Amino acid sequence: MLAIQRSPAVGVQKTAASCRSRGAAGCSRRPPPAAAAVPAAVAAAIARRRRARHTAAAAAAGSEARSTAPSSAPAEHAEASLPSLIPHTLEQLEADEELQALHARVQQQGQAALTREEAKQRQRSLDALGVQPFAQVLQAAGVSPLVRKPTAIFQLNIGLYCNQACRHCHVESSPKRTEMMSQEVAERCVQLMEASASSISTVDITGGAPELMPQFRYVVREARRLGLQVIDRCNLTVLLEPGQEDTVQFLADHQVQVVASLPCYSAENVNKQRGGGVFERSIRALQMLNAAGYGQPASGLQLDLVYNPGGVFLAPPQSKLEPAYKQELWEHHGVTFNSLLCLNNMPIKRWADQLVKEGKLEDYMRLLVDAFNPAAAEGLMCRDTISVGWDGRLYDCDFNQQLELGLPAAQHQTVFDIDSLEELAGGRIAVGSHCFGCTAGAGSGCQGATS
Ligand code: SF4
Ligand code: SF4
Numbered sequence: 151m152l153a154i155q156r157s158p159a160v161g162v163q164k165t166a167a168s169c170r171s172r173g174a175a176g177c178s179r180r181p182p183p184a185a186a187a188v189p190a191a192v193a194a195a196i197a198r199r200r201r202a203r204h205t206a207a208a209a210a211a212g213s214e215a216r217s218t219a220p221s222s223a224p225a226e227h228a229e230a231s232l233p234s235l236i237p238h239t240l241e242q243l244e245a246d247e248e249l250q251a252l253h254a255r256v257q258q259q260g261q262a263a264l265t266r267e268e269a270k271q272r273q274r275s276l277d278a279l280g281v282q283p284f285a286q287v288l289q290a291a292g293v294s295p296l297v298r299k300p301t302a303i304f305q306l307n308i309g310l311y312c313n314q315a316c317r318h319c320h321v322e323s324s325p326k327r328t329e330m331m332s333q334e335v336a337e338r339c340v341q342l343m344e345a346s347a348s349s350i351s352t353v354d355i356t357g358g359a360p361e362l363m364p365q366f367r368y369v370v371r372e373a374r375r376l377g378l379q380v381i382d383r384c385n386l387t388v389l390l391e392p393g394q395e396d397t398v399q400f401l402a403d404h405q406v407q408v409v410a411s412l413p414c415y416s417a418e419n420v421n422k423q424r425g426g427g428v429f430e431r432s433i434r435a436l437q438m439l440n441a442a443g444y445g446q447p448a449s450g451l452q453l454d455l456v457y458n459p460g461g462v463f464l465a466p467p468q469s470k471l472e473p474a475y476k477q478e479l480w481e482h483h484g485v486t487f488n489s490l491l492c493l494n495n496m497p498i499k500r501w502a503d504q505l506v507k508e509g510k511l512e513d514y515m516r517l518l519v520d521a522f523n524p525a526a527a528e529g530l531m532c533r534d535t536i537s538v539g540w541d542g543r544l545y546d547c548d549f550n551q552q553l554e555l556g557l558p559a560a561q562h563q564t565v566f567d568i569d570s571l572e573e574l575a576g577g578r579i580a581v582g583s584h585c586f587g588c589t590a591g592a593g594s595g596c597q598g599a600t601s
Contacts, residue, residue, distance in 0.1 A: 303352045303536075379407060468492045497514055518586040
């Protein structure tokens with residue numbers, strides 16, 4: 151199913167009818183797509199940006215320090231004038247009958263109960279295969295106990311709102327999600343960056359579509375002020391959303407590394423996994439990034455793409471797939487990028503739901519277990535990454551965050567419980583049956599293969 155909105159904190163909203171022509175044109179027999187109410191804070195941020203954009207003085211002053219952007223290749227802001235993708239995404243969600251049934255389950259049972267049920271299903275699959283718990287498998291491989299090293303990557307999930315609703319989204323984002331980081335939590339995260347400057351090198355910003363969150367630019371500016379590398383996990387299509395016309399230039403001005411999802415170089419496969427029209431918009435966004443200098447030699451603007459499998463198989467080696475990606479995207483679309491990161495799909499949330507629906511969960515767990523790689527386990531991202539939820543809770547990784555599996559140490563539950571990320575070093579890492587997704591094959595983490 152697409153877009154299960156399971157969080158009891160959100161609930162499906164009563165929505166106003168949309169008159170966006172793109173969404174209506176794609177639905178000949180159904181009523182026009184309903185539009186989710188954009189969260190008030192998101193709407194306010196968009197309005198602020200629109201006002202700023204239309205202020206001639208601000209434009210003339212170039213207040214975002216444009217001097218750091220490559221002057222020879224300005225971003226094509228005119229490209230960013232397509233209608234929003236959101237009505238089309240909502241149309242697809244509304245048309246999904248399984249979604250409606252599952253939404254009813256969410257309403258009846260709540261998010262926590264469904265997450266527990268999902269864990270039981272994974273465990274039943276492992277039991278049927280006669281597989282030991284992940285922690286014991288690690289121990290047998292000589293990798294246990296899994297403990298935290300000094301934190302190098304500070305990953306912030308600043309909100310779950312997204313203009314897409316992809317089939318494999320482990321965050322279950324969609325335009326119907328409203329959770330987002332408050333200013334108080336964002337400021338606390340900046341304080342922790344300052345207090346942990348000797349340890350961390352990178353601030354990794356994710357969502358949802360982080361660019362749509364009110365705290366995005368504040369966090370970017372503060373992290374860069376502190377001299378930290380910043381990663382924006384970008385879904386690409388967000389760069390063409392109304393109100394985002396200056397985002398490419400903002401990213402370039404602040405030398406933000408863009409890590410962008412593009413699970414295939416074929417339109418058919420991408421649109422099947424991420425929604426109709428996503429591939430075409432993604433290519434336009436990549437062209438805009440290239441025009442701003444991203445992925446170009448010697449620009450210093452890093453553009454990486456992310457591949458994840460479209461079915462019950464593991465990601466191929468990055469070294470094999472990257473040349474094909476580069477050739478296809480250059481020859482057909484004139485797009486260049488730096489590196490391809492290949493990730494496995496984690497057997498959680500939407501992907502787990504789909505596997506259960508198709509009766510393939512046991513097959514997938516067998517695939518992951520059979521491909522267990524001790525070398526991949528050595529490089530697990532949870533060893534040196536800390537993940538912060540939109541509400542300030544701390545997790546060993548983004549996947550644990552979605553499963554609400556907090557840090558084992560009771561005194562380290564939120565950003566307000568610690569004075570520095572250095573306090574977390576040496577702590578035990580919370581693992582579970584889903585972790586087999588990180589140790590299969592070449593391994594899988596937010597930075598790509600782990601071995
Ligand atoms: S773009 Fe990313 S966050 Fe948004 S629904 Fe797709 S996978 Fe989830
Ligand atoms: S799911 Fe998280 S905790 Fe488990 S192995 Fe992967 S990164 Fe580590």
